[in-house]
Amino acid sequence: MDKEKNEMCEEEIVHSASVEKVRAEMDEEELLYDVAELFKVFGDSTRTKILSALTVMELCVCDIAEVLNMTKSAVSHQLRILRQTKIVKSRRSGKEVFYSLDDEHISDIYALAIEHLKEE
Amino acid sequence: MDKEKNEMCEEEIVHSASVEKVRAEMDEEELLYDVAELFKVFGDSTRTKILSALTVMELCVCDIAEVLNMTKSAVSHQLRILRQTKIVKSRRSGKEVFYSLDDEHISDIYALAIEHLKEE
DNA sequence: ATAACAGTTGAACATTTATTCAACTGTTTT
DNA sequence: AAAACAGTTGAATAAATGTTCAACTGTTAT
Numbered sequence: 001m002d003k004e005k006n007e008m009c010e011e012e013i014v015h016s017a018s019v020e021k022v023r024a025e026m027d028e029e030e031l032l033y034d035v036a037e038l039f040k041v042f043g044d045s046t047r048t049k050i051l052s053a054l055t056v057m058e059l060c061v062c063d064i065a066e067v068l069n070m071t072k073s074a075v076s077h078q079l080r081i082l083r084q085t086k087i088v089k090s091r092r093s094g095k096e097v098f099y100s101l102d103d104e105h106i107s108d109i110y111a112l113a114i115e116h117l118k119e120e
Numbered sequence: 121m122d123k124e125k126n127e128m129c130e131e132e133i134v135h136s137a138s139v140e141k142v143r144a145e146m147d148e149e150e151l152l153y154d155v156a157e158l159f160k161v162f163g164d165s166t167r168t169k170i171l172s173a174l175t176v177m178e179l180c181v182c183d184i185a186e187v188l189n190m191t192k193s194a195v196s197h198q199l200r201i202l203r204q205t206k207i208v209k210s211r212r213s214g215k216e217v218f219y220s221l222d223d224e225h226i227s228d229i230y231a232l233a234i235e236h237l238k239e240e
Numbered sequence: 241a242t243a244a245c246a247g248t249t250g251a252a253c254a255t256t257t258a259t260t261c262a263a264c265t266g267t268t269t270t
Numbered sequence: 271a272a273a274a275c276a277g278t279t280g281a282a283t284a285a286a287t288g289t290t291c292a293a294c295t296g297t298t299a300t
Contacts, residue, residue, distance in 0.1 A: 022173045036162065036165040038233055042163070043156055044156055046258075076278055077279085078258085095275060096275095114147065192246075193247085199247095254289085255286100260282085263281105269275095270274095
């Protein structure tokens with residue numbers, strides 16, 4: 001069943017040439033989903049705080065919680081997301097688990113955003 | 121009222137030196153909120169699709185809706201977010217409103233993310 | 241003036257997601 | 271072996287967010 005007139009432009013009225021050109025030249029849909037997923041990870045202030053802290057030095061969960069003034073549980077949940085996306089890595093040392101940045105591309109993207117925001 | 125023992129590390133056990141160093145050297149909290157807000161805009165596949173399409177060429181709302189196979193309303197809502205954050209700009213031409221990329225820093229960040237994802 | 245179309249907007253709805261809470265694992269110390 | 275601590279995890283709750291729907295504005299054509 002077709003979409004209603006009110007919700008979709010008529011074939012004739014749409015700039016068909018533009019639509020076709022864009023469809024041919026824009027990035028693959030799958031890649032664009034991945035881009036969104038990647039940025040989603042940075043789109044939370046708890047996680048940007050964790051990343052900023054880890055830019056300074058390696059830290060255990062307890063120290064991150066102390067720096068952010070949050071519970072270990074909340075921090076751990078966010079660290080799991082950062083670990084799963086390969087943005088941070090962890091190593092155990094006795095009872096403690098130390099986290100550090102894993103991906104340098106990520107630092108570059110992060111730094112570029114900071115630079116952009118500071119310029120305003 | 122203090123947080124419960126179970127939820128916050130004891131002062132003595134936390135690595136106080138690390139915590140102080142990180143607190144002194146990490147980015148300002150306000151900046152980190154802004155970073156998160158900026159990335160949040162890229163953290164949605166509808167918006168990454170719109171940005172990828174506008175990288176190819178300027179487009180009216182109707183064409184974007186056609187390319188993404190979405191309603192004009194849904195696209196317009198997302199365009200508003202991109203406009204408010206100064207990532208895209210618009211110009212009216214008759215009945216149509218054309219959108220294009222506004223900020224080149226943004227294109228750089230976007231390109232860096234694409235590059236990162238393509239390398240894997 | 242009226243109809244038709246492009247686009248916008250607010251409210252409702254559905255989905256996602258961050259934090260809390262409680263229970264759990266693993267390591268060290270006594 | 272038991273207690274103590276660091277960290278993890280799943281379920282529940284609360285908050286944020288994307289899409290739909292319907293009504294609206296603004297422009298052009300009849």
